[in-house]
Amino acid sequence: xxxxxxxxxxxxxxxxxxxxxxxxxxxxxxxxxxxxxxxxxxxxxxxxxxxxxxxxxxxxxxxxxxxxxxxxxxxxxxxxxxxxxxxxxxxxxxxxxxxxxxxxxxxxxxxxxxxxxxxxxxxxxxxxxxxxxxxxxxxxxxxxxxxxxxxxxxxxxxxxxxxxxxxxxxxxxxxxxxxxxxxxxxxxxxxxxxxxxxxxxxxxxxxxxxxxxxxxxxxxxxxxxxxxxxxxxxxxxxxxxxxxxxxxxxxxxxxxxxxxxxxxxxxxxxxxxxxxxxxxxxxxxxxxxxxxxxxxxxxxxxxxxxxxxxxxxxxxxxxxxxxxxxxxxxxxx
Numbered sequence: 030x031x032x033x034x035x036x037x038x039x040x041x042x043x044x045x046x047x048x049x050x051x052x053x054x055x056x057x058x059x060x061x062x063x064x065x066x067x068x069x070x071x072x073x074x075x076x077x078x079x080x081x082x083x084x085x086x087x088x089x090x091x092x093x094x095x096x097x098x099x100x101x102x103x104x105x106x107x108x109x110x111x112x113x114x115x116x117x118x119x120x121x122x123x124x125x126x127x128x129x130x131x132x133x134x135x136x137x138x139x140x141x142x143x144x145x146x147x148x149x150x151x152x153x154x155x156x157x158x159x160x161x162x163x164x165x166x167x168x169x170x171x172x173x174x175x176x177x178x179x180x181x182x183x184x185x186x187x188x189x190x191x192x193x194x195x196x197x198x199x200x201x202x203x204x205x206x207x208x209x210x211x212x213x214x215x216x217x218x219x220x221x222x223x224x225x226x227x228x229x230x231x232x233x234x235x236x237x238x239x240x241x242x243x244x245x246x247x248x249x250x251x252x253x254x255x256x257x258x259x260x261x262x263x264x265x266x267x268x269x270x271x272x273x274x275x276x277x278x279x280x281x282x283x284x285x286x287x288x289x290x291x292x293x294x295x296x297x298x299x300x301x302x303x304x305x306x307x308x309x310x311x312x313x314x315x316x317x318x319x320x321x322x323x324x325x326x327x328x329x330x331x332x333x334x335x336x337x338x339x340x341x342x343x344x345x346x347x348x349x350x351x352x353x354x355x356x357x358x359x360x361x362x
Contacts, residue, residue: 041086042150043359044143047075047182047352048128049135049175050211051313052269053276055189055245057171058236070189070197072249072272073174073312075182076211076349079128081139085147091117095124100137101144104166108145111165120151131220133312134213138175141166143356150360163196171231173197182355184257186249189242201249203257205351210328212320213347214301214335216293221314230283237279248272266308266321273310280314290315297335304334 055070083095093102101124109117122144128136142162149157157165159173159180168176173196177185183204190197248271256264277288286295289311301309301320308321322328328348336346 039087039362040151040153041084041361042147043084043361044082044147044150044356046081046139046143046179046356047077048080048139048349049178049312050074050076050317050319051133051135051172051174052272052310053245054172054237054279055276056237056242057231057279058234068189068192069171070187071172071174071276072184072186072253073172073178074184074205075178075352075355076213077352078347078349079126079134079136081127081136081143082125083123083127083143083147084125085120085122085151088119088121090119091122093122093124096127097124097130097136097140100130101140104141104144105148107167108141108148108165118148118152120148122147132215133221133315133317135175135178135313138168139179139356141168142176142179146356146358150358156358160196173199177202178352178355180355182352184254186254201254203254204353205257206260206262207351207353208324209262209351210322210325211349211351212301212306212322212328212331212335213349214297214318214320215316215345216291216297216343217345218343219291219293219316221290221316230280234280234283241275241279245272245275248275262321262323263307266306269308269310269321270302277311294318300335300338301331304331306331 051073053071056068093105105122127140128134130136145162145166146156159176163176173187174185176196177199181202183202185199186201187197188200248268253265253268253272256268274288281287284290286292289295289298294311294315297318298309306320310319312319322331332346
């Protein structure tokens with residue numbers, strides 16, 4: 030796609046993107062005999078908080094301001110270059126709010142996709158497809174959950190992707206009950222692996238055995254997805270816990286607490302499960318721990334229990350609802 034050389038948009042575009050919980054990858058470290066070198070895949074879900082909000086509006090010159098503005102500017106210039114835009118358009122891209130990066134919520138991906146979508150809307154183009162978003166922003170090198178989720182929301186299951194393919198095929202999409210709530214908990218001083226450290230970790234991790242991949246697939250197809258479609262909270266919660274333990278153990282050589290990144294996260298998981306929550310796990314590399322609750326009242330009850338016993342207020346906690354439609358893009362003349 031090539032954009033006009035001298036765009037004169039007077040539109041204001043506001044983008045609101047969700048956040049992402051990732052329950053774990055299906056595989057990594059593809060063997061030479063794997064079909065087309067296929068690897069990664071996995072399952073996750075989109076939530077309404079903390080999310081990303083930004084606005085693009087006319088200005089005398091191109092500028093980017095707000096939280097994560099340096100990263101947002103880098104993404105904007107990269108996206109415009111991929112679209113053969115000779116110069117940045119005269120606009121102000123303001124990030125109004127954004128969740129923290131490198132805590133397991135997929136903020137980097139949602140920020141990138143929101144920036145790209147906002148600029149395209151400002152320049153008068155229709156919303157891009159997931160494949161276009163992945164290509165123009167360079168996201169989805171491993172998981173495509175965040176990219177599919179930006180466009181669709183909901184619970185998402187993707188299969189492994191062949192080597193050289195940017196976007197993994199989406200196998201299933203389920204709308205979770207609107208009243209369910211995700212209690213998010215993370216130690217304030219911890220962050221997950223990212224950048225070169227994450228790349229190095231994947232380079233050194235042993236390949237996931239075929240029998241483990243099959244076990245994870247069966248868990249999703251035979252238990253997790255049917256429970257989600259039936260709105261069966263208990264069965265769904267038990268399934269995401271089992272899936273998370275199996276997927277997390279594949280990272281045990283790079284984590285200090287087996288399926289969990291640190292002993293503190295393992296302790297939080299044990300505490301939440303002891304309080305009666307079945308669906309508990311670590312999102313991506315952590316440090317965010319999620320706990321699935323039946324409704325807002327139950328989530329608030331468990332939040333009070335947790336914070337009452339936390340040491341020195343070391344936890345950052347949030348209650349989030351399921352996101353059902355992905356990002357919203359509003360264009361105002």
